[in-house]
Amino acid sequence: MQIAAPIVRKVSLIIHAPTIPSEGGRRVQQIFDWNDPDQLVAHFVSDMREASYGIADYHLVERIEVDEFPVQADGFRYQAEEFVALWRRRAGFHQPDLVDYSTLLEAFGTLPKVQSAAIDEVWLMGFPYGGYYESRMAGPGSFRCNSPPLEGWEAAGRRFVVMGFNYERGVGEMMESYGHRAESILTKVHERVAAPENLWERFTRYDQRNPGQAEVGNIHFAPNSERDYDWGNRRVVPSTCDDWYEFPSLAGRTRPVDCREWGNGDIRLHHTWWYRHLPHVEGETHGVLNNWWAYVVDPNRVE
Numbered sequence: 344m345q346i347a348a349p350i351v352r353k354v355s356l357i358i359h360a361p362t363i364p365s366e367g368g369r370r371v372q373q374i375f376d377w378n379d380p381d382q383l384v385a386h387f388v389s390d391m392r393e394a395s396y397g398i399a400d401y402h403l404v405e406r407i408e409v410d411e412f413p414v415q416a417d418g419f420r421y422q423a424e425e426f427v428a429l430w431r432r433r434a435g436f437h438q439p440d441l442v443d444y445s446t447l448l449e450a451f452g453t454l455p456k457v458q459s460a461a462i463d464e465v466w467l468m469g470f471p472y473g474g475y476y477e478s479r480m481a482g483p484g485s486f487r488c489n490s491p492p493l494e495g496w497e498a499a500g501r502r503f504v505v506m507g508f509n510y511e512r513g514v515g516e517m518m519e520s521y522g523h524r525a526e527s528i529l530t531k532v533h534e535r536v537a538a539p540e541n542l543w544e545r546f547t548r549y550d551q552r553n554p555g556q557a558e559v560g561n562i563h564f565a566p567n568s569e570r571d572y573d574w575g576n577r578r579v580v581p582s583t584c585d586d587w588y589e590f591p592s593l594a595g596r597t598r599p600v601d602c603r604e605w606g607n608g609d610i611r612l613h614h615t616w617w618y619r620h621l622p623h624v625e626g627e628t629h630g631v632l633n634n635w636w637a638y639v640v641d642p643n644r645v646e
Contacts, residue, residue, distance in 0.1 A: 344591070344624035347634035349400040350641060352463040356384060357451060358408045359469035363423045370410075371470050372510050375430065380468040380510045381406075387508075387517045390611070394518075394618035398636040404462060407451055415474050416441045430471070442467075442474030444481075444493050444505065457482070457499045463641075465505045475507025477520035478527070480642060486531050488642070489523040502642045515610030522562030522614055525621070525639045532631060532638050532645055540629045546587065546620070550580040557582040557600075559620045565613060566600055575608025577601050587620040591628045 358380050360370045372380065384403065391399045412421040419437050421429075429435050448454070448465065456462045467475050476490035482502035485492035493505070504524065508517050526547075533543035549560040550567055557566035557580050565574050566582040582600045586593045606612025626633040638644050 346396050347398055347623055347625055349397050351400045351402060352640055353404045354401050355405040355462040355465045356403050357467050359413055359473060360408055361412050361423055362410050363427055365424055377511045383510055383514055383517060386514045390514060390518060390615060394615045395636050396623045398623055399640050414443045414446050416443045436472045440472055440474050445495060454499060457503050464503045467507045468510055471509060471511050477507055478524040479505045488527045504642060515614060518611060518614040519562055526562060528639050528642055528645060529635055536629055555581060559584045559587055559617060562617060565605055574605060574613040575602050584620060590622040591633050
């Protein structure tokens, strides 16, 4: 089968990187020796392109660096010295920990950019307790994307996703956030397909939940995982994971697998392994595209 064509998506990157006066005007990520947000994004874009067989082709068309803390949903905003003190004692952070999405997006003219197709989605990059969901969908007909849909953005004319990343963490965690986006969207795509034709339900099977019937698992559970994030488990279980490389041909070939298949516990390697199994070819099965990336990258394709 022919691998599906790349889907180019234009991204607006908004980096919240406030400076701290008492720390010589250094940015918060420099004070705490967190990761360089631009390097994280570059590696993430590259990893996702490779893991998707070139289909998820993200291009940054806008980079906005903001020297401020974003406004939270209840109007609260951290002060520079306050946030530094809270992080150093790891306690006392504001709750609810939720950014005011509409105020944030409106401040950077997101609506006309989406309407004109100047951008296709927004990536927020910030610090711990910045209030971002891992992913949130907006626009007409939006649905749950690992968080409630953002209401009031029907005028955008199409759906778009706002990703939320944390530069205290690494590329693997960015891939995990995107993986939960994928899980939400593919659950929606397949909800109209009953078992046993629901291939998403089949793809996500793991041994603890479906003894002896593991396939690829989900973003938290590898085929042999016994708990969340258990990607380094050496327990051997039977799995038909290799079948998904040959999709839509699913012959039911089973072989024993353990964590050596997906990086011995490395988050980035497991997630790459998981993504590589997602169907990515031309055609259609049970009314669903054989290229599942089409839905994950562009939620407007979800009926």
